[in-house]
Amino acid sequence: MNPDRRRLIISAAGVATGGMATARLLPEEMLLRDRRPRRSRVAIIAAQEYSESLEGVLVSGLQEFHLNLHGRSVLLKPNLVEYIAGAEVNTNPVLVSAAIQAFLKLGADSVVVGEGPGHQRDTYLVLAQSGLAGQLRSQKISFVDLNRDDLFKVPTRATYTGLAHLWLPGTVLNSDIVVSMPKIKTHHWAGVTLSMKNMFGVVPGTKYGWPKNVLHWKGIHRSILDICATAPVHFVIADGIVAMEGNGPLHGTHRHLGKIVLADDPVAADFTCARLMGLDPYRVWHLARAAQFLGNGSHDRIDLIAEGLPLRTKPFDVLPEFASLQTRV
Amino acid sequence: MERPQQTDIGLALSALHGTLIANQKASGTWGYRGNQDSVESTCFAILALRQHASLKLARATHALLSLQNADGSWPAFTGDEPEGCWTTALAVLCLMGTGQATKHWASGVRWLLDARGREANWLWRWKLRTFDNKVQFDPARFGWSWVSGTTSWVIPTAFALIALQQARPRGYDNTAQLTERVDIGARMLLDRMCPSGGWNSGNGVAFGVALAPHIDATSIALLAVIAHEKEEKVQRSLHWLVTRLPGCPSPYSLAWGVLAIAAYRRICPEARESLRDRAEELMRLTEDAASIEDSCTLAVSALALEAVNGDSVFEVRTA
Numbered sequence: 001m002n003p004d005r006r007r008l009i010i011s012a013a014g015v016a017t018g019g020m021a022t023a024r025l026l027p028e029e030m031l032l033r034d035r036r037p038r039r040s041r042v043a044i045i046a047a048q049e050y051s052e053s054l055e056g057v058l059v060s061g062l063q064e065f066h067l068n069l070h071g072r073s074v075l076l077k078p079n080l081v082e083y084i085a086g087a088e089v090n091t092n093p094v095l096v097s098a099a100i101q102a103f104l105k106l107g108a109d110s111v112v113v114g115e116g117p118g119h120q121r122d123t124y125l126v127l128a129q130s131g132l133a134g135q136l137r138s139q140k141i142s143f144v145d146l147n148r149d150d151l152f153k154v155p156t157r158a159t160y161t162g163l164a165h166l167w168l169p170g171t172v173l174n175s176d177i178v179v180s181m182p183k184i185k186t187h188h189w190a191g192v193t194l195s196m197k198n199m200f201g202v203v204p205g206t207k208y209g210w211p212k213n214v215l216h217w218k219g220i221h222r223s224i225l226d227i228c229a230t231a232p233v234h235f236v237i238a239d240g241i242v243a244m245e246g247n248g249p250l251h252g253t254h255r256h257l258g259k260i261v262l263a264d265d266p267v268a269a270d271f272t273c274a275r276l277m278g279l280d281p282y283r284v285w286h287l288a289r290a291a292q293f294l295g296n297g298s299h300d301r302i303d304l305i306a307e308g309l310p311l312r313t314k315p316f317d318v319l320p321e322f323a324s325l326q327t328r329v
Numbered sequence: 330m331e332r333p334q335q336t337d338i339g340l341a342l343s344a345l346h347g348t349l350i351a352n353q354k355a356s357g358t359w360g361y362r363g364n365q366d367s368v369e370s371t372c373f374a375i376l377a378l379r380q381h382a383s384l385k386l387a388r389a390t391h392a393l394l395s396l397q398n399a400d401g402s403w404p405a406f407t408g409d410e411p412e413g414c415w416t417t418a419l420a421v422l423c424l425m426g427t428g429q430a431t432k433h434w435a436s437g438v439r440w441l442l443d444a445r446g447r448e449a450n451w452l453w454r455w456k457l458r459t460f461d462n463k464v465q466f467d468p469a470r471f472g473w474s475w476v477s478g479t480t481s482w483v484i485p486t487a488f489a490l491i492a493l494q495q496a497r498p499r500g501y502d503n504t505a506q507l508t509e510r511v512d513i514g515a516r517m518l519l520d521r522m523c524p525s526g527g528w529n530s531g532n533g534v535a536f537g538v539a540l541a542p543h544i545d546a547t548s549i550a551l552l553a554v555i556a557h558e559k560e561e562k563v564q565r566s567l568h569w570l571v572t573r574l575p576g577c578p579s580p581y582s583l584a585w586g587v588l589a590i591a592a593y594r595r596i597c598p599e600a601r602e603s604l605r606d607r608a609e610e611l612m613r614l615t616e617d618a619a620s621i622e623d624s625c626t627l628a629v630s631a632l633a634l635e636a637v638n639g640d641s642v643f644e645v646r647t648a
Contacts, residue, residue, distance in 0.1 A: 207406070213480060214476050
């Protein structure tokens with residue numbers, strides 16, 4: 001058992017015996033079914049630039065996970081926020097393109113790309129300006145605007161927002177494998193935006209607004225936990241070749257990290273990405289809680305199957321209110 | 330020459346109308362691209378086809394009315410919770426634009442007059458002024474939210490303002506409250522403009538950084554504040570739009586841009602001069618109408634081309 005969880009369980013055990021009324025005083029994660037895998041696998045892979053060689057890099061990396069892709073439908077969910085000329089805001093289209101080819105090469109029956117941007121209502125405009133529309137056209141790959149997909153009511157599988165259910169796009173629910181493809185960035189409200197925060201993009205603007213303001217009022221961290229507990233996330237390919245530090249997710253500065261992170265557990269992926277950023281994942285509210293019921297955060301439950309974490313990392317610059325996230329060099 | 334050839338626009342409209350008619354569901358509604366009914370797509374499609382002979386208008390309107398909530402509001406889609414949301418302004422505009430169901434749109438107007446962004450409450454206003462000041466705006470100026478119980482945002486506020494201003498000359502009698510809401514809502518939009526002109530989704534400055542305007546938000550906001558056409562801020566936003574619009578690759582944003590510059594062409598030479606070229610760009614982007622999956626984009630594009638011909642369902646009469 002994870003030491004964090006054990007500590008919480010012991011300290012809460014006396015209270016828990018007090019019955020339902022008392023149970024409400026427990027942290028939510030104590031009341032949720034432990035869905036963490038026994039172990040999680042994460043591959044940190046060096047990649048210095050966005051180039052055609054990424055396809056081969058991803059094929060080799062994905063093979064290490066022995067995913068059963070044959071006959072499966074794959075949804076790639078990149079982070080497409082907004083186009084700002086010269087800024088690396090979105091998951092790079094070259095990486096998305098490489099992921100499409102890699103999944104098809106490894107036997108996937110179909111690959112589609114989907115996203116529902118938070119603030120920009122014209123999804124196609126971001127798609128076109130980012131260069132991804134052209135890439136997808138040349139690869140004959142469909143794009144689904146998740147803000148305007150057919151919606152289905154799904155009971156939430158966590159209790160952080162108090163929402164009994166979430167409306168989720170059919171494309172997300174009907175895909176065999178959902179791949180979160182975040183850009184590794186700092187975030188001015190959440191501290192970091194990684195594979196879990198990236199799943200905000202599957203929540204439809206039609207229902208929740210542009211931005212998805214209902215969820216902001218419920219709390220961004222809380223919403224991330226409910227979304228990731230409810231919507232399927234099977235795999236992560238994180239774009240850390242050029243990351244963003246400072247005032248992310250839009251107006252930060254580039255940070256060349258030179259890494260792609262692959263993982264079969266979004267929590268483990270985000271813990272690893274945060275560590276690569278020189279930030280303490282346990283100090284990120286939603287990550288600390290996710291590691292108690294949704295996925296693995298502790299080193300002893302994550303198998304790093306490619307590179308290891310660097311011994312020393314210059315922490316990413318963050319806004320002053322997130323200074324406590326930075327680990328000492 | 331102010332306009333593209335009428336025949337060109339006619340042909341383009343015909344193709345857009347044809348695709349929209351083909352996309353209408355058996356229930357009378359439209360979706361975005363899938364099977365689910367969307368109130369936004371249905372409203373814009375009805376407006377785009379309101380003068381088309383083959384539209385099964387009664388069926389479409391009946392379907393829209395059947396979605397209305399008991400409190401006068403509309404949901405976002407079939408099966409949505411009956412809480413009412415941003416689509417209410419669109420349904421009101423649609424019913425007014427087609428001259429139908431006065432009682433229904435009047436109850437929608439009443440809902441709009443009661444709906445307000447969360448910052449309208451004094452407690453939240455105090456909190457936003459005192460603690461939550463990373464995003465710069467004046468919470469005393471509020472408008473409409475996407476969803477009840479949240480703060481005001483540019484596009485839902487602009488849609489509500491257009492609907493309320495169009496309701497006024499149609500004899501809606503609650504004029505004092507209506508005038509006050511229109512005034513506060515317009516002041517909210519002017520307050521939340523981006524420093525360079527134009528509008529982002531909600532605010533002009535966040536975390537000390539000036540935000541970049543969006544074409545659709547700017548266009549819809551300009552349609553809503555046309556009564557303030559002489560204000561420098563509005564002129565600056567119009568200039569931003571006219572400058573930014575050429576080469577826009579997306580028909581949805583370009584169509585909203587055309588609607589806005591068509592509305593301002595009488596008072597702004599810059600808008601008048603650019604209208605023809607932008608309309609031609611829009612016709613090029615929508616040339617293969619059948620390949621555009623989103624009914625909303627098809628409908629807004631058709632409405633934009635109609636506006637080039639001088640018939641805009643979004644224009645607000647100024648005094």
